[in-house]
Amino acid sequence: MTHRDPAAAVNGAPPPSFTDHLARHHPGLLPSARQLGTAGPGSAAAAAPQATTIVSLTYAGGVLMAGDRRATMGNMIASRHIKKVFPADTYSVVGIAGTAGLAVDMIRLFQVELEHYDKIEGTPMSLDGKSNRLAAMVRSNLPLALQGLAVVPLFAGYDTERHLGRLFSYDVTGGRYEEYEFHSVGSGSVFARGALKKLWQPGLDEEQAVAVAVEALYDAADDDSATGGPDLVRQLWPVVYVVNSAGHREIPERELQMTARNLVERRSVAGRES
Amino acid sequence: MSAAPLPGGRADHDPAVLCIARTANEGPGGFRPERIARGRSVVVLTCRDGIALVAENPSPSLHKLGEIYDRIGFAAVGKYNEFESLRQAGVRYADVRGYSYSREDVSARGLASVYAQSLGSVFTTEGKPFEVELAVAEVGAEPYADHLYRLTFDGSIADESNFVVMGGQAEVVREALARTWNQDTGFPEAVRTAVAALSATRGRPEQTSGSGVNVNGDGSSGYGGSEAAAGEPERLGAGLLEVAVLDRSPLSSRGTVRAFRRINTVELDRLLSGPEGN
Numbered sequence: 346m347t348h349r350d351p352a353a354a355v356n357g358a359p360p361p362s363f364t365d366h367l368a369r370h371h372p373g374l375l376p377s378a379r380q381l382g383t384a385g386p387g388s389a390a391a392a393a394p395q396a397t398t399i400v401s402l403t404y405a406g407g408v409l410m411a412g413d414r415r416a417t418m419g420n421m422i423a424s425r426h427i428k429k430v431f432p433a434d435t436y437s438v439v440g441i442a443g444t445a446g447l448a449v450d451m452i453r454l455f456q457v458e459l460e461h462y463d464k465i466e467g468t469p470m471s472l473d474g475k476s477n478r479l480a481a482m483v484r485s486n487l488p489l490a491l492q493g494l495a496v497v498p499l500f501a502g503y504d505t506e507r508h509l510g511r512l513f514s515y516d517v518t519g520g521r522y523e524e525y526e527f528h529s530v531g532s533g534s535v536f537a538r539g540a541l542k543k544l545w546q547p548g549l550d551e552e553q554a555v556a557v558a559v560e561a562l563y564d565a566a567d568d569d570s571a572t573g574g575p576d577l578v579r580q581l582w583p584v585v586y587v588v589n590s591a592g593h594r595e596i597p598e599r600e601l602q603m604t605a606r607n608l609v610e611r612r613s614v615a616g617r618e619s
Numbered sequence: 620m621s622a623a624p625l626p627g628g629r630a631d632h633d634p635a636v637l638c639i640a641r642t643a644n645e646g647p648g649g650f651r652p653e654r655i656a657r658g659r660s661v662v663v664l665t666c667r668d669g670i671a672l673v674a675e676n677p678s679p680s681l682h683k684l685g686e687i688y689d690r691i692g693f694a695a696v697g698k699y700n701e702f703e704s705l706r707q708a709g710v711r712y713a714d715v716r717g718y719s720y721s722r723e724d725v726s727a728r729g730l731a732s733v734y735a736q737s738l739g740s741v742f743t744t745e746g747k748p749f750e751v752e753l754a755v756a757e758v759g760a761e762p763y764a765d766h767l768y769r770l771t772f773d774g775s776i777a778d779e780s781n782f783v784v785m786g787g788q789a790e791v792v793r794e795a796l797a798r799t800w801n802q803d804t805g806f807p808e809a810v811r812t813a814v815a816a817l818s819a820t821r822g823r824p825e826q827t828s829g830s831g832v833n834v835n836g837d838g839s840s841g842y843g844g845s846e847a848a849a850g851e852p853e854r855l856g857a858g859l860l861e862v863a864v865l866d867r868s869p870l871s872s873r874g875t876v877r878a879f880r881r882i883n884t885v886e887l888d889r890l891l892s893g894p895e896g897n
Contacts (some may be wrong), residue, residue: 359707362717366711374719435875456720460877464686464710 346584364454365480370519376450378486393494396448398533398565398572399430399440401501401512402545408501408510410438410572411558413533413566414581415573416445425573434459435592437475437502444494444529445556451482451496458482463616472504474514476521486518491517499530503588510588522555533565533572540564555585555596559604563612575605661694661754662815664800665765666809669867669878673813674891675786675860679884684863686879688713688725690758692865696786696827697751705734706751707821722876727757731768731776747827748772752785758865758878762802787821795819806864807890810882814855814891821852857887 360366375578386456387435394416401410412429417421430440431452438457441448458478462470470478486496488598494503501512507598512524529537549557559575562583566574582601586593659890660674661683672694674683674716685693685706693709695702709730715724734753741746749772757766767779784793795816804812862882882890 359711361710363714367715367718371715371719374715453718457714461710461714464714466709467682468678522815 359464362478363458363493364478365400365576366461366491367454375485376447376454377489378484379447392418394418394427394445395571396427396429396442396445396531398531398537398562398569399442399499399530400455400541400558400561400565401499401524401527402441402533402536402541402549402554402558403510403512403552404549404587406510407503407551407587409551409554409558409585409587410499410501410512410585411555411562411585412440413562413573414576415571415581420570422573425576425579425581428584430586431456431563432586432593432595433475433500433502434463434505436469436505436588437472437477437500438586438588438593439501440530441496441498442499443472443496444489447489448496448498449488451486451498455479455482466599469505470595471506472502472511475502476500476523479513480515480519480521483515483517486565497530498599499528501588503590503592505590508590509542519607529561529565531572533562536568537561537565537572539578551587553591554587555600556604556608558585559601560608563605563608577606577609652765657700658696658786660784660789660792660820661696662782662784662796662813662817663692663694663754663767663793664755664782664796664809665767665780666802666804666806667762667763667867668806668809668864670674670756670765670767670865671806671813672756672865673810673817673864674861675817675859677859679694679800679861682861684861684881685791686710686863687730687755688717689722689876690836690865690878691725691727692751692756692758692863692879694746694754694783694785695802696750697749702751702753705737705749708865709755727755727766727768731770735774735776735836737774738770738772742756742773743834754783754785756783756865758867760867763842784816791820792816807893810862810890811888812866814860817860818852818854820852821855857891860887862887869870 364375372378396416397413399410399412401408402466408432414425416424416427427445430438433439433456439452441452448461459470459475465593479498483496483498495517497517498515499512501510504511512528513521514528514530527541528543529573541557544557544560562572562575566572580602582598582605585601655876661674663670663672670692672684672692676683676693681699687693687709687811691713693706695706709874713725713730734755738749751772753770753845756770760764767783769779769783769785783798784796799812799816841862864882865878866872867876
């Protein structure tokens with residue numbers, strides 16, 4: 346690449362974005378490069394596992410994200426072990442609802458995108474920058490979303506400039522919306538959000554926030570068949586991440602087991618419909 | 620020009636390659652290998668805790684050391700624009716590979732061989748070869764699994780053990796390091812050893828003018844500690860150094876798979892003044 350004009354060379358410099366690099370040199374590796382051909386709308390969705398409910402909420406000093414462990418394919422349970430919340434980098438996490446295969450690929454690309462920028466530029470991307478990059482990835486998936494293979498992420502992170510936890514939701518067209526207090530996505534999101542409305546309050550500490558998230562997912566599983574509740578037989582608990590000024594941290598299974606068991610016990614003792 | 624200051628001018632070097640280097644040196648392309656040989660030095664050395672990368676570099680933002688991938692680091696001397704573009708290309712190569720295969724499938728050997736091919740093809744086909752010398756380091760789970768590769772402007776690649784020295788007066792630094800290097804040291808001791816070896820080039824009568832220019836250009840504030848004893852070269856201070864490490868077990872110590880970590884000036888100052896404080 347020889348530029349006679351230095352100004353043209355500046356514009357022609359390789360981008361710090363990994364996705365742009367793939368698009369230019371390895372387009373086949375991009376998740377959005379997949380083509381379905383002429384499949385009719387909706388027909389693909391029944392053939393692919395769908396990931397379900399994710400909840401996210403802010404608490405004193407940070408933000409939390411939790412996801413259940415179920416993936417469904419039509420009326421079948423495709424997986425009881427799937428993880429739908431992932432660390433994106435040190436200060437952010439991302440959860441996914443929708444077509445599991447595409448979503449997991451998108452997360453992997455997003456993780457490399459953030460790390461790549463960090464290494465090329467020598468400085469981490471801002472939280473708004475990260476949320477915008479994710480929006481671009483969701484937007485590039487729009488053709489597949491229209492054929493029934495939608496991916497809807499939820500993004501949460503600690504803003505190291507403003508010193509607070511923030512969360513962002515997306516729609517299939519790549520629309521990015523900052524959410525306050527709490528939000529949920531996926532098939533059980535309506536029920537989870539209803540629970541969060543009653544359970545969330547300002548200034549929750551970390552332990553309370555984990556309990557609220559687990560209970561919201563429990564309520565979602567109660568009414569949505571595609572959302573999995575705590576599995577006492579197989580010892581499966583939701584995946585929960587907290588992000589604060591120290592970075593992200595996965596809540597250990599032992600703590601989640603305690604939280605889930607306490608919740609089930611309390612509900613059993615009450616012996617009520619709700 | 621004698622063979623010694625040439626980056627490729629080591630005893631074990633293929634004489635045929637040296638020949639080509641001399642031809643290129645006299646060529647019309649503007650290639651000046653002495654620019655590499657006159658620059659400030661970089662040391663990469665293995666130790667018990669991992670691999671330490673130490674560069675004499677007064678700039679806090681124009682790095683000579685960089686992260687390539689989980690366990691792979693990069694060090695360079697020569698022209699900044701050239702080695703920086705090679706570093707970025709290396710990051711792209713590693714990220715594409717790790718994304719399309721798996722994170723474990725990215726190795727320093729693969730990267731070093733890509734670098735060697737690209738430096739070699741530039742050397743033979745372009746008007747001017749890259750005026751750089753690179754080191755690619757991969758930290759293993761155990762010291763015997765560490766890999767150090769040294770690449771020169773003509774695409775020659777050398778698999779080094781224990782340590783790599785590049786840049787100006789590399790021979791002086793290499794001699795000093797050969798005497799003091801020890802496998803069983805932690806990072807603080809390894810960095811101090813490297814800094815002492817880099818400082819060996821200072822205060823020598825024949826190099827006084829060369830290093831004096833560097834120091835005056837930066838101001839005298841870069842020096843740490845008190846005036847060195849007579850005969851001992853003055854030790855480089857934290858302000859004139861760039862230091863990074865590749866942790867042997869980053870997952871247990873920092874909860875990440877990325878082994879590369881920069882040591883900031885404050886931490887470096889504390890680390891360098893360590894033994895005197897005792």
